[in-house]
Amino acid sequence: MLATIRNLLLSALVLALGLGTLDGILETAGLTANDDVLWAIVIDRVELWFFLGLALSTIWHVVFRGLHGRLGEDGASRLATLLTFGPAFALVALRINARLLPGKWEPSSLAANALLLVVGTGLFFALAAWFPKPHFKTRFGASAAALALILLATGLVGTHEIAHARERSTQPDILVILLDVLRADHLGCYGYDRPTSPNIDALAKDSIVFDSLIASSSYTKTSVASIFTGLNPQHHGVYTGTDGGGTGEVLSDVLQSRFITIAEALQGPGKMNTAAWVENGHVRDYLGYAQGFSFYADQPGDAKTIADEYGAWADQWTDLTRSFTYLHILDLHGPYDPPVPYLGRFGDPRPMEEELRGLTWTKFKNQVNGHRITLSEEDYARLEARYDESLLWVDHCVGGIIDGLKRRGTYDNTLILVIADHGEGFGEHDFLAHSKTPYGELVRVPLIVKMPGSAGAGRRVGEMVSHIDIAPTLLDFVGVPAPKEWDGRSFLPLLESADATMAPRTLISEYRGTIGLRTEDWLFISNPWKGERLYALRSDPEEQMNCIDAHPDVAATFREEVEAIREEKKGFRNEQVELDSETIESLEALGYL
Incomplete structure (x- = not known):
């Protein structure tokens, strides 16, 4: 009896130190937190696997004793090992695949799983040969019991540290939700007459709403680089994403690693903890935007996929450490396919292919903007209705994200930004669409800020921010100082x-x-190919009347600023990489190529 107990303790200890430690490492993979929190998580997993190992070892002995008379010592041992420890090893192998490996058919995944199979087979025969040996020395049993007590004590310490981690994590989280191509004036909280955004509008009631967030560009690569770095475009140098230079390559500017994000x-x-x-x-990721993120999932699917994956991640980590999360949702982007x-919901539900004259979105958009296709006001209205329907779908997904925060009890303690x-x-x-120009419909975007505790809820801010x-x-x-080289300032x-x-x-x-100064x-707009334009926004908020001839002094001042910006750009060295086939395919579908 004592020998059996000793064997059970020792086998449980081996499993705890082996599979438990590995499981703890997998659990903390990609997590940014204080070292004591990370160790606490590992210790917690080791303790869990000790008790799991004790249960599995007990089951093994029961199965072995029941089959020993029928199958013999070796047969009973192997079957008992397969039925008990096989599923435990398979569970860890599945976690390795989920946390560390790429797609299942990737060469690295196939090689890793082949290695896991070899290791698992070796462990199977080793355990099967080791378990029936009845002659463990007493000192092994005593050592196992002592180590088990130590493990239990450290597990309690680990639980204490995790509890303290949860206490530390009561400091606010930060969640930034960027909705690609969202113009502010199509949201109800910005005065739009269609019910396109019930969930965002509800969030806005708990928030401070800025009337004038000005985008640093009408182009995604450039504007997101400015959001991440606090730098104006001429200082981070990210402009192009489709310039092949006549070489046949499709090149893209890279957000260089020398910039602090x-x-x-x-x-x-x-x-x-940082995730995106x-x-x-x-x-x-390979274009430089993943800098500083512990977890970065690029092109995960659609808005619902992002909401679901973020929710699963938040369920796992929000109790352990503060998090900064960036969600970039694309579903509103052309060709407006809700x-x-x-x-x-807001217009004619006829197929989009008919609306696009049988062309792809790229060709249709380019022919419209190249004046080879002329759209009537009714044509634009139908496209705008389809855009609004896509917005209603995106709003639904944003609502799911917010509901998840409330379900987890973290909504009140999260700083939330909704931007574009x-x-x-x-x-x-x-x-039609975006890029090319810095007019208001392209650069005036929403900024909705939900403070922890909904402080300042319902207030509007009129000052322009960027x-x-x-x-x-x-x-x-x-409370972290901003890098001195950043152009932006805190609002x-x-x-x-x-x-x-x-x-x-x-x-x-x-x-x-093309440079716009606002x-x-x-x-003031300066276009190297189309000249200069000036708009007086107080009297012409729709930016329709070029008044540059009436205000030469104003234009001259802006012109000097433009020349200074272009002079700064001359000394900048862009880094470029060739886009991979997956990225090219996705950008073609969006109309960028």
């Missing part, structure tokens, strides 16, 4: 006080060579 800054002194789910192929339940990379045009300036201000504000919120004072103001300044929006009063 918001994720890197928060992952350092702030000790926040990104649909847009322009902000892939799921069937949303199709036809740029807007979308529907003929306001004889243009994409470059988002990263400094988030660092200011967690946290505007969030904390209704009486706060920001000094006026000129905001930059740039798409490749103040509260003016919009």
